[in-house]
Amino acid sequence: MKKQSINVGIIGFGTVGSGTAKILLRKSRELESRLGFPIVLKNIADLDTKRDRGIKLPAGVLINDALKILNDPDIDIVAELMGGLHPAREFILQAIKNGKHVVTANKALLAVEGRKIFTAACKNRVDIGFEASVAGSIPIIKIVRESLIGNNIQSVYGIINGTSNYILTKMSGEGVDFSTALKAAQALGYAEADPTFDVEGIDSAHKLTILAALSFGIPFSYKKIYTEGITNITPPDIQFASEFGYRIKLLTIAKQDGKDIEVRVHPTMLPKDHLIANVNGVFNAIYIEGDAIGSQLYYGRGAGELPTGSAVVSDIVDIARNIVRTKNTEHGARSTDLRTRNKELKIKKMEDIRTCYYLRFSALDKPGVLSRISGILGSHNISIKSMIQKGRKAEKAVPVVMMTHEAKEKDMAQALKEINRLPVISDKTVYLRVEGGEN
Ligand code: HSE
DSSP, X not given: OOOOOEEEEEEOOSHHHHHHHHHXXXXXXXXXXXXXXXXXXXXXXXXXXXXXXXXXXXXTOEESOHHHHHTOTTOOEEEEOSOSSTTHHHHHXXXXXXXXXXXXXXXXXXXXXXXXXXXXXXXXXXXXXXXXXXXXXXXXXXXXXXXXXXXXXXXXXXXXXXXXXXXXXXXXXXXXXXXXXXXXXXXXXXXXXXXXXXXXXXXXHHHHHHHHHHHHOOOOOGGXXXXXXXXXXOHHHHHHHHXXXXXXXXXXXEEEETTEEEEEEEEEEEETTSGGGGOOTTEEEEEEEETTTEEEEEEEEOSSHHHHHHHHHHHHHHHHHHHHHHTTSSTTGGGGGGTOOOXXXXXXXXXXXXXXXXXEEEEEOOTTHHXXXXXXXXXXXXXXXXXXXXXXXXXXXXXXXXXXOSEEHHHHHHHHHHHHTSTTEEEEEEEEEEOSOOO
């Protein structure tokens, strides 16, 4: 093996940039002894060069001009860790053009511009590492691309937004309200700069775009992913779900059904004994079913400085090994699987999916109300599995809660439209989809 040093430039000295720098600097000796060559953190660029990030950098490492990194002929690998679409996109494309390998944690950018970026990487024969873009410290990109290559993946279920999982866990465990739980997640550095990305399911949809492209060979389909967040989840629904034996999680789902593929993100009720229902706090988990492996669960920290830094460092080391080992002959090849399109598979329209539902009606407690609700459900082929009615308040609405057998989304939407128009229904009906099998 040729002895050389691999020089790295980091753009963005926020949470992930700091974690990456800490690992690279604190572990530099161990890394060198394991690799046989040093990895040198040459520069970090950030507009804020003053803020204390809890790490002392060697003099001259921190600069405020990203272009210096992009144009430095000594830098082999650029780690784009600033996030956001612009100028991250321009920086990455410039780095690729300048023949630099790129590592990024930028799921939002890859979800919308992935094809362009991977195509540019193939053309310029450079590598793109993006392990940190999905599920933080869990090496799910490597697992799906490499370890499970011998499988036809049938389904991928994930809890891949730490902030929303932290919020739901805190709401159900401590009874705190949504905004208190969100503030705590932000203080811990888990949330995106714009937390609506976390709580509205957008961050999960970005990550699912990448996971689904890798798992099923479909194009990056961010715009086609049905996305619904957790902002409407209330303590009563968490409580009722628990009484029926379920927990509510913000679940990402990608599953193949013949020539159709479902890709969706929404709050989902899962049986309490399902492995993924027991993933709490900021932890992420991905449950994969493949034709050779059966099912597997991957679990770990999905956000935070060092866990995400660990994933970035794994990409840097992977690329560094590739540079030293192949002497620049095979780069770019690893991006080819991200340019291919599985034209066979079509993304199923949300109205065509079939699932079980939880329904919470706010209904006046009068004779005949239940039969009217169940009559409308029945007329749309929706069959009730179980029911709870709480309290008795003459002339006031009470919650009537039902679990249904599997039904079609389109039928459910139509039935709820009719039910919500009934004079005995005082509020819009809450509905949640249920996964984990008909119990
Ligand atoms: N905001 C993200 C999360 C960070 O909460 O999971 C990691 O991508």
